Amino acid sequence: MMMSVQDQARNAVGAGVVPLLAVEGLSVSFRTKRGRVAAVRDFDLRIRPGEVVALVGESGSGKSTIGHALIRLLRRGHDVDIGGRAAFQTKDGHAVDLLTVPERRMRALRGNDIAMIFQEPMSSLNPIYTIGSQIGEAIRLHNPMSRRAARDETIALLAQLGLPSPEQCVDSYPHQISGGMRQRAMIAMALSCRPSLLIADEPTTALDVTIQAQIIALLQQQQARTGMAVLFITHDLGLVAEIADRTTVLYAGQTVENAPVSGIFARPLMPYTRALLDTIPRIGSSAEANYVLEPIPGQTASPFDLDGGCAFRPRCRHAREELCAQPQVLASAAPGREVRCCRWRDLERAS
């Protein structure tokens, strides 16, 4: 990308464009009966305007905690400690720290600048209001207008999201429409105020595969149309390949690999990412004579058992205790690529 000197000077980060969101050193820990447990540790993330970044991890990796902390559904309290910064560029040109901005201001940002969609659309829609009144409420909250106008806008939005007979849907209650339609309605609500960042937390996990394909195509199409950035939280590497520009792989609350999406599938560097890719059955496997799944032994790390060394090493077949018991740093491996493994260079040479 061509850039003037002034642009670069203005841009303290130097990563091309001023990031829409720059998370630095985010840590989230919960106080429990068994003591303090670190769910997210020293997490960094940068999202440029219009970029689709995937956060991938298994349960307990901290991926949803990050999403919740960024939109402040999770906030500091007597049992939650949150550290770090999350600088966000608002639509009106200000920079705010999402972790500390006053609640009043945060409320103005939610929906308008940052929207979120969740896994289970039934539990995130209110069962006693119609689809239209819920979407209309979101629109009117940020853009004062008459109910009538909000209703028309809602219908237009639902039509745009491919809901059949939007005039009927607008007056339906959530239980009267199917799961796929509910997720479309959720997306309509999220997009209603044209946010610059959409946090999508496993938005298709509860849906059937053919409906999932519809929703992913819809998200891609809406992303391209509006140019919003998306933080796509998922456990499914297949969806990452489908939708993301870049991806961050999480394990036990830490980033273990950062890469452009083409790189992570062609040349995964972290042994965990490699192992994860080998553990997923692929369509077409029956045509390959010697196709064998390689399960990862053991269980996902418990946040109570972390000792400061590499959290994946008990399950890693490349682990060397003398090296891997040390704290691991997230090292730069190539432009745009980072990996948290002291052995990645050796393994790369060996393969």
Place this chain on the structure above:
Amino acid sequence: MTQALLDIRGLRKFYPVGGGLFRRPAQVRAVDDISFALQSHEVLGLAGESGSGKTTIGRTILRLTEPTSGEIIFKGENVATFDRRRLHRFRRDAQIIFQDPFASLDPRMKIGQIVAEPLAVQNVARGKKRRDKVAEMLDLVSLSADYMDRMPHELSGGQRQRVVIARALVVSPQFVVADEPVSALDVSIQAQIIALLKSLKQRLGLSILFISHDLAVMEYLSDRIAVLYLGRLMEIGPTRGICGAPHHPYTRALLSAVPQLDPGKRNARMILKGDIPTAIDPPSGCVFRTRCPYTIAACADPVPMRELSPGHWSGCIRDDIPASAAPAARP
């Protein structure tokens, strides 16, 4: 051909819905005229989305749900006509592995008791022999004998699913229904359980009816695959045929919907329009025709299954759909 271990003929399960004092209830045709056979030592995958009837078929075969009509011939006998005593004995031959290992284990029982329970119910192997059998089963699923005295809440999801499998296999059944056995598990744990099921099939010569919505898992584990939609059979055949050269447009759509681990193959999907229709009033003829991109007028007439190649049957009347529409298996 030798006699099949299990032969399902014209299986139907209808559920009444609605209705009242003077109004006849409508019927949900959850399973409508399904026929297939399962050979010994074979894994047959039942693929389908929610509402396809795959779970109902599995439960009906074991008589956990009563069939509305049809025959379930197991080793020459019709399970549908079994009385209580015969059914009790049948459960030594046929067991089930459930989806959610958190819901299917009694939280107040020790693992040892859980795995021993089918032995107690069937009144086989007592005392030390029973304990040995339980230890043997735990060993089979790669859990040490120490687990016998633990409680379910102490175990992870993958370990619980191993316990569920040990419990199903402790009475040495020949036939097991595995209903979405890996769907509730994390990706890295899924493969462990898939590999375990595969090795158990080989070591014990099990016949498995493997129910799943995940075609990639199914392709890896199954010898044959049956594709269901709205309670009807769409296509059935050898795994390589179904996944490599799918005939029915629904099978193609289902395969195409599975996200590939390759960013280069984006947007190469066949995306179906609309939602699965209700099984109360399914479309006439081919039930898939309302969402099918290749539907023609003749699809509204009855569509009998046709054998395309040995053992590969399809319910689609068209042979002129270009293969390029199929995301065929790539080597």
